[in-house]
Amino acid sequence: MKFFQYEALGSTSVEADRLFDSGEAPAFWVRADQQTAGRGRRGREWSSPKGNFYGTACYAFDGKPNEAAKLSFVAAIAVAKTLNAYTLTSEPTLKWPNDVLIDGRKIAGLLLEAKPGRVLIGIGINLISHPDGGNVPPTHLLEHMDPAVLNSEEPEFTGVEGVLAILAREFDQAFRRHLAYGFSATRADWTALSKGIPGPVTVRLPDETFTGEAQSLLENGALRVVAGDGTIRDVHAGDVFSGS
Template sequence: MTFSLGLKATSAGYRLAAYDQVGSTNVEAMARARDGDRGSIWFVTSEQTAGRGRRQRAWIAPRGNLASSVLEVLEVAPATAATLGFAAGLATAAALQKVSVEAALRAGSQGLKYDLKWPNDVLVGGKKLVGISLDAEAVGNHLAVVVGIGTNVVGAPEGTPTPAISLAALGVQIGAEELFSSLSDSWVEFLGIWDNGRGFGEIRRRWLDCAAGLGQAVAIKSAGSTIEGTFDTIDERGCMIVRTSAGQLVPITAGDVYFGAAASVGAA
């Protein structure tokens, strides 16, 4: 089976660059933007050898996993582009829900619940299934935004800050190609809802409905300091709002997030 766009993505004019193996789909996408490509185009492989996730951490993707990046060239401010990650999380969860339900029906088992961890990960049972990253760079009068989505289809890395899991380990027997086709269609839907940031209110509402750890104890480690409290909500900019024990509402823009019992470990 080979990679192909879904029907919605094809109708919306998306293009596809598929690789048998590549260092990083994100790097390929941004290089294309620097060369003048104005999107919209997906870069995809089932074996990535030099991928990077959020905060430049290595992202291990053995053959059979899905490494995908979409390039969109937009007329938005960087702060607005940052909220696109929440749409990406919703699009990925929707695609996973579709293919896992279909796989469950074939196998006679139940589907899975997918949770969204701030800012961009997709979890199952508290374990990381998908990592999402955003890169942005000015190209002329526009902003090239690359959304990288890495999904553990057949295997998951060990020793990660958040324990990881794969679809195969969850009993979902699908291929990276099937998942990608669904993802490319789901992306069209949620990019349309996001609407260059104008629809972030609706994206925010839907994201909070799927949010991992909402209302739970949380610790965020960033730049050598730790903020502890309760995950209260996300604001109109996508910041995590933490309510401290003193009742103060603190906006968080970045950091490593630990929930529940792990919050006390993360704060240590």
């Protein structure tokens, strides 16, 4: 596994794509201390000041787009397990489709892009600071670490390079498990970390908002919701919030 680390980039995903096109063989990671053009889902800007984690994994992949999309669940599992490597005051949980939360606040974002021969998994984790705003209140890692381990002679948190080492290992394990056992194994791992399924949700789509009971993560990656009127709705894209 190769690691390419920079002081600043426009986007780690763009750099990973460039490296692949120039002949660099996957798998590899690209990390930057800061990004000047970081992106989130649906083209949203991802704030990228120094001190937080910004990285992209490039893996060989030739599956169909709908199969590649399932890797976002793999990445969310890897991020949650990475955070669990630290002594936290609350466990991280997952929100459909791929948000990572602590105490109901967003700590990480993922952006997946599938292209011929590879898949790029962009990951941003708030470590020492977080931006304001967003659909889900944000947070960062140091707010949730046990003060005893932060102030010890050998602190657990050693910065972004330590996070990269853990994340690269966790993602590689989750990716290989996904390839070996299929989405059913990934779905089970994701559901165990989600905490909100089954449970009440509000679903916000481009043209409507409705409430209901989230039932399960389906084999195709959709979230099955029983709406308030009793109809079954399989949500393939949109924003989902716990509670009704």
